[in-house]
Amino acid sequence: MSRRPSGSPHIDDVHTRLPPQLRVFERDWLSANNVLLKSRNGHVLIDTGYSSHAPLTLALLASADGIGDEPLALIVNTHGHSDHVGGNAPLVRKYRCPIAFPANESDAVERWDHKALLYDYADQRVERFGVDRRIAAGASAIWGDLEWQALAAPGHDMGALVYYNPAHRILISGDALWRNGFGFVMPRAMAPDALPATRGTLDLIASLAVDVVIPGHGAPFIDIDAALATAYARLSAFEADDERTARHALKVVLTFHLLDCREMALSALPGYVDSVGIYRDINAAVLKLSASDLARMLVRELARAGALRRTGESIAAM
Ligand SMILES: [Zn+2]
Numbered sequence: 001m002s003r004r005p006s007g008s009p010h011i012d013d014v015h016t017r018l019p020p021q022l023r024v025f026e027r028d029w030l031s032a033n034n035v036l037l038k039s040r041n042g043h044v045l046i047d048t049g050y051s052s053h054a055p056l057t058l059a060l061l062a063s064a065d066g067i068g069d070e071p072l073a074l075i076v077n078t079h080g081h082s083d084h085v086g087g088n089a090p091l092v093r094k095y096r097c098p099i100a101f102p103a104n105e106s107d108a109v110e111r112w113d114h115k116a117l118l119y120d121y122a123d124q125r126v127e128r129f130g131v132d133r134r135i136a137a138g139a140s141a142i143w144g145d146l147e148w149q150a151l152a153a154p155g156h157d158m159g160a161l162v163y164y165n166p167a168h169r170i171l172i173s174g175d176a177l178w179r180n181g182f183g184f185v186m187p188r189a190m191a192p193d194a195l196p197a198t199r200g201t202l203d204l205i206a207s208l209a210v211d212v213v214i215p216g217h218g219a220p221f222i223d224i225d226a227a228l229a230t231a232y233a234r235l236s237a238f239e240a241d242d243e244r245t246a247r248h249a250l251k252v253v254l255t256f257h258l259l260d261c262r263e264m265a266l267s268a269l270p271g272y273v274d275s276v277g278i279y280r281d282i283n284a285a286v287l288k289l290s291a292s293d294l295a296r297m298l299v300r301e302l303a304r305a306g307a308l309r310r311t312g313e314s315i316a317a318m
Contacts, residue, residue, distance in 0.1 A: 014220045017212045019168055021144045024214055025060045027053070030259045032084040032216040035172055036066060037144025042073025044143040046163065046172060047216065048087025051125050052260065057087040058094060075099045076135070076143065078153075078174030078216060079160035080109055080117045081183075082124035083256070089127035098132035100141075104152070105159025106131045121277040122253050124260070135161060148172075153205075155198030156183030158191075162205070169211035176201050178215045179227050181234050184253070187246040189285040195239050202231055246286035247301065253278055254298050255307050258317035266313050269295035 018024070025034040031049030034057060049057040060066055072095040077085050079102060088099055101109060105117075109131050114120040135141070137152035146165050153162040153176040163172040175183030182202075186194045206228050213227065214220045221227060238245040250273075258264065264272070273279035274291040283294050299315060302308035309318055 014212055014222055017168070017222065018170065018214075018220070019144075019146065022146070022170070023065060024220055025057075025066075026219055027217075028259075029217055030083060030256065031057065031086070032078075032081075032174075033214065033218075034060065034087075035214055036061065037146065038067065039143070039145045041142075041145070043067045043070060044074045044076060045072060045091070046076045046143075047078055047084040047174070048075060048091055050083045050260070051086035051090075051127055054087045054090040054127075058090060061091070071095055072097045074143070076163075077101050078162065078172065079157040080105045081157060081175070082117075082119055082122075082126045084174065084216065085129065086126055088129035092129060099129060100133040100135050101131040102150075102159045102161045103134035103136045104154075105157070106134045108159070115277065118253075118278065123257055123276045137161060151204060153201045155194055155201045156185055158194065158197060162201075164208060164210075166209070169209050170214065171205065171208065171210045171212070172214045173205070174216045177205055177213060177227060177231055179213075179218050179221045179223075180230055182231050183216070184249040185238060185245060186249060187242045187282060187286045189242055189246075190282060195235070195245070198235055199239075202228060202235065242286055246282045247297070250279055250282055250294075251298060251302055251305075251307070255302060255317055258308065258315065263314050263316040266299070266310065266315050269299065269315070273298070 021038040023036040027033050027049055031053040032047045034049060035046040037044040074097055075088055075091055108116040112128055118124060119126050135150045137150055139150045141148050148163040148165055150161045151164055153160045156175045160174055160176060162174055162176050185198050188195055210224050212220055212222055213224055270291040273294050283289055287294060307318055308315055
């Protein structure tokens, strides 16, 4: 549950394995990492962070480490969650570039399905954007003079893609695989396909020849086997206990909210979890607690994990 990006002891090794035209802007847990692929044929940015961090995303991109005052040719997303697409609309306003988006989730964006995309439904904000190109699983594209294969990576997000470059054995994994786990998965009682899909996605990643993973959150890493072992162990625990899956999902969503709002009154939490769809639905389907018991459980478990602090009558993310 730590929201600090996990540092890799092999960080120097990692960067020597990345081709020079590939630049990772490592962000935090509210904003996903941004991957810049530079080329004379047009610069491409994969994932754009959370909406409230868009000024920083724009500044990083326009820095000397980014593209300076050159144009951006294309935005690509791994999936539609708010921490990966929040800079899409502001970047399009500045660069007038198209957005390429996973095909299986493009309809949800076109109809702005806040429940499927976990926006208002999870009390997360995203400025509306449109999809210009749909990326089908199995398609290939040249970004940054490198060939990237788009591979279906359902589970945490059923429409997600990961992007794989076989020549350099690099995987841009979004929230499908992190150094220490993967993005939360909906409990079986609400999304029966999500956990089996997560297993299939880990199996797919395990079958690839990968030297470097560039995750959606945390530093790029090379110890893929260790990350997969951690991910499989976590997945098995979720498969064995739907309540655990449910609690974990809600703890992640609440931590995200606390990072977003910085602080909230403890007394407001029962009303909050009773009014925001994802808490209400997961609680009704799996946990079946009163709103005040749900709030108490979330605070207790997040505090125990070191992810939340209580000061007087307010709570905040660590
Ligand atoms: Zn996600």
